[in-house]
Amino acid sequence: MNRRRIDRRVPAMATSDGAGVSMHRAIGTPALENLDPFLMLDYFGSDNPDEYIAGFPDHPHRGFITLTYMLDGHMRHEDSMGNQGDLGPGGVQWMKAASGVIHSEMPRQSDGRMRGFQLWINLPAAEKMSDPAYQEFSADAVPVVETDGATIAVISGSVGKVVGPVQDDITDLTYIDVSLTAGATFAQQLPGEVSAFVFMFEGEGFVDKAALHEKHLGVLTSGDSLTLTAGDNGARFVLVSGRSIREPIAQHGPFVMNTREELMQAVDDYQQGTFVRSRAAVNRSA
Numbered sequence: 001m002n003r004r005r006i007d008r009r010v011p012a013m014a015t016s017d018g019a020g021v022s023m024h025r026a027i028g029t030p031a032l033e034n035l036d037p038f039l040m041l042d043y044f045g046s047d048n049p050d051e052y053i054a055g056f057p058d059h060p061h062r063g064f065i066t067l068t069y070m071l072d073g074h075m076r077h078e079d080s081m082g083n084q085g086d087l088g089p090g091g092v093q094w095m096k097a098a099s100g101v102i103h104s105e106m107p108r109q110s111d112g113r114m115r116g117f118q119l120w121i122n123l124p125a126a127e128k129m130s131d132p133a134y135q136e137f138s139a140d141a142v143p144v145v146e147t148d149g150a151t152i153a154v155i156s157g158s159v160g161k162v163v164g165p166v167q168d169d170i171t172d173l174t175y176i177d178v179s180l181t182a183g184a185t186f187a188q189q190l191p192g193e194v195s196a197f198v199f200m201f202e203g204e205g206f207v208d209k210a211a212l213h214e215k216h217l218g219v220l221t222s223g224d225s226l227t228l229t230a231g232d233n234g235a236r237f238v239l240v241s242g243r244s245i246r247e248p249i250a251q252h253g254p255f256v257m258n259t260r261e262e263l264m265q266a267v268d269d270y271q272q273g274t275f276v277r278s279r280a281a282v283n284r285s286a
Helices: 260-273
Strands: 006-011 013-017 021-027 038-046 054-060 064-072 074-079 084-087 092-096 101-108 114-122 133-137 144-147 150-156 172-180 185-189 195-209 208-211 217-222 226-244 250-252 253-258 283-284
Touching: 006 208, 021 217, 038 064, 038 195, 038 226, 064 074, 064 150, 074 114, 084 092, 084 133, 092 114, 114 226, 172 185, 172 208, 208 217, 208 253, 250 260, 253 260
Parallel strands: 133 283
Antiparallel strands: 006 217, 013 021, 021 038, 038 114, 054 101, 064 092, 064 114, 074 084, 074 101, 092 133, 144 150, 150 172, 172 226, 185 226, 195 208, 195 217, 195 226, 250 253
16 A cells, blocks of 8 residues: 655645635645646635625636535625525535636624635636536535544545545545544545645644644645544644646636636636626535
């Protein structure tokens, strides 16, 4: 068995986006521009509503997938096609923007706190102009695995025989949220050649002897398994993996295509009001 190790440790960069939402960005920074097929990872949240309540007003996406996972609070979603949703704590939304979606994401607090993640996943050229689609699931639809010292929410991919609700066959996505008590160990099989990372958002963990601290991302080497042990104060992290696309990336803000010409077309479509071409299919659980 070839264990994965930490190849690079990248501190998340404090920033803001939307209408001033405070967050830490771990992918999509000068330190880690992308990790094919992943374009961006934001860990957002605050106990201060002034730092997030203005949210993310109407904005376009084309050429990629967003996956939003809520830890605390709510995120209200609407798009120009009339789709609406409300992600609560533990809820997840997979949105294939593909040919084009114009939407808004507006936070709503729970006891003052709002916290979660958004991951951007690239699409191959053959899928970039396909029809948009949603998968949206409440916390009740996300299975949780309990083992000695570990609580594992399986969002996408599998842990043992337990399979998450989000299906992303394009990149063979795995996305799991792992909580460990002090000194507990987590082990997970991973497909051999997929890109993979761990983002530690509470506590501290060790892969072999390499420490991964809070708000740090660990890019993993190739291999077929990961073993991570929590530090003295426990650990909570997301483990994410996906199959690389290995195509040119041309990106301008919320447009991610393969060529400059395709980017110019996306901007022109948005300016001319012809951006949204197809109504999204929706797969939703209550």
